[in-house]
Amino acid sequence: MVFTKLIIAGTTGYLAGHASRAILASTKPKFDVTILTRVDSGKAVAFIPGARVVPVDYNDHNGLVKTVAGADAILSFIPGPSSKSIDRLLLKAAQEAGVRRIFPSEYTLDILHPAAITVLDSGDHYFAGCSLPFIGAAIIAVLQMDEEKTKNKRISITKVRATMNQIVDIYEELLGTKFQRAQITSQEFLNKRNADLAAGNAFAALLDGIIVGEFNGCGAGDLVDGLAFDGDGLLNIKRKTLKELTTEALKKIGTI
Ligand SMILES: NC(=O)c1ccc[n+]([C@@H]2O[C@H](COP(=O)([O-])OP(=O)(O)OC[C@H]3O[C@@H](n4cnc5c(N)ncnc54)[C@H](OP(=O)(O)O)[C@@H]3O)[C@@H](O)[C@H]2O)c1
Known part of the structure; x- marks a missing residue:
């Protein structure tokens, strides 16, 4: 079954910018996209047309479980060093919320x-x-x-x-x-x-x-x-x- 309801971790950047743009531009299939952004990044929450952008604290397990619940898949585009810990937090939340798939940030x-x-x-x-x-x-x-x-x-x-x-x-x-x-x-x-x-x-x-x-x-x-x-x-x-x-x-x- 196609994974269409997606959670993307990371708003802008080297990979997130390109991959998210491609995902949001796709019409067949059309994806339902929620993008996670760090609540404490110090930046204003980005406006990304076609997606919901949700500020999260990756260390708040219960909050993260609620946010990812109902998604088919989580795609992490968080930079290498931070992804090593945050992808684990996303995985734990995904397991508890019953998300079928997580793609860790391992583009290397x-x-x-x-x-x-x-x-x-x-x-x-x-x-x-x-x-x-x-x-x-x-x-x-x-x-x-x-x-x-x-x-x-x-x-x-x-x-x-x-x-x-x-x-x-x-x-x-x-x-x-x-x-x-x-x-x-x-x-x-x-x-x-x-x-x-x-x-x-x-x-x-x-x-x-x-x-x-x-x-x-x-x-x-x-x-x-x-x-x-x-x-x-x-x-x-x-x-x-x-x-x-x-x-x-x-x-x-x-x-x-
Ligand atoms: N950059 C390269 O040269 C390069 C080369 C080859 C492969 N890659 C791979 O591409 C993937 C993504 O890397 P990237 O360079 O594209 O990332 P990036 O641009 O540095 O960051 C992507 C997004 O991740 C979030 N983020 C940044 N720092 C974070 C932190 N400390 N904790 C949580 N979220 C954070 C930010 O979103 P918010 O501010 O909205 O939270 C940011 O927009 C990685 O797997 C990396 O290994 C990168």
């Missing part, structure tokens, strides 16, 4: 990949990527898919696969100029991560770890199977080549 590389992190970089390791509109369209497809096929699954979605060198090659081709390719090794990044950790910069250390896991060829950031994702025919966006995407990006900033 394969966080369970067991690879060691000692590979030296060459610029030739493949990694996978998604544009924000592609993530929005994929979420809409997943909401409509057979529930059993997506239950308790990590879903790989990939728009394009590339290596660092391929990206630089395309920039050079489109701009007609040579780029200097500075080499950096995974070990240098790991040293930086360890220094960030020692200095108490946990978020910077997290980003360093993500960069290594994504780009060192270990496979955690190379979701090859995601290229085959089509939401059982429900994905309504076309994949583009790396060259098409690079051309679009360069046009957007007026470089070509």
Whole structure:
């Protein structure tokens, strides 16, 4: 059964802005959307056409249960570090309120990949990527898919696969100029991560770890199977080549 009555955690931002816009613009299916915003964010409550925006205290379990009751699914678009605790609070509330599905805010590389992190970089390791509109369209497809096929699954979605060198090659081709390719090794990044950790910069250390896991060829950031994702025919966006995407990006900033 399609998940149509949705609770979205997070109003604006990098992913929430794009994914919520795609969900609210969808007419087939049409979604009933309630968006949660932090009661103590210090900002005025956002007006988002087509959605109800409800201020919540994520730590108020009973209040959260009442707010999510009756929803089919909860989609969390809360930023990485805070989502680690808030997604658990949403899950507890969802379980008590009988919400059928929660999509945690894990839009990232394969966080369970067991690879060691000692590979030296060459610029030739493949990694996978998604544009924000592609993530929005994929979420809409997943909401409509057979529930059993997506239950308790990590879903790989990939728009394009590339290596660092391929990206630089395309920039050079489109701009007609040579780029200097500075080499950096995974070990240098790991040293930086360890220094960030020692200095108490946990978020910077997290980003360093993500960069290594994504780009060192270990496979955690190379979701090859995601290229085959089509939401059982429900994905309504076309994949583009790396060259098409690079051309679009360069046009957007007026470089070509
Ligand atoms: N940003 C990136 O570069 C990036 C890259 C790859 C993947 N991602 C993934 O995309 C997902 C969303 O990240 P994002 O960067 O889009 O988030 P974001 O823009 O920083 O925040 C999204 C929304 O979450 C709410 N929020 C912010 N801080 C919060 C907190 N401390 N507690 C509770 N709610 C909070 C805010 O809504 P209210 O103010 O209305 O409460 C905000 O509008 C994550 O899974 C992240 O890992 C992000």
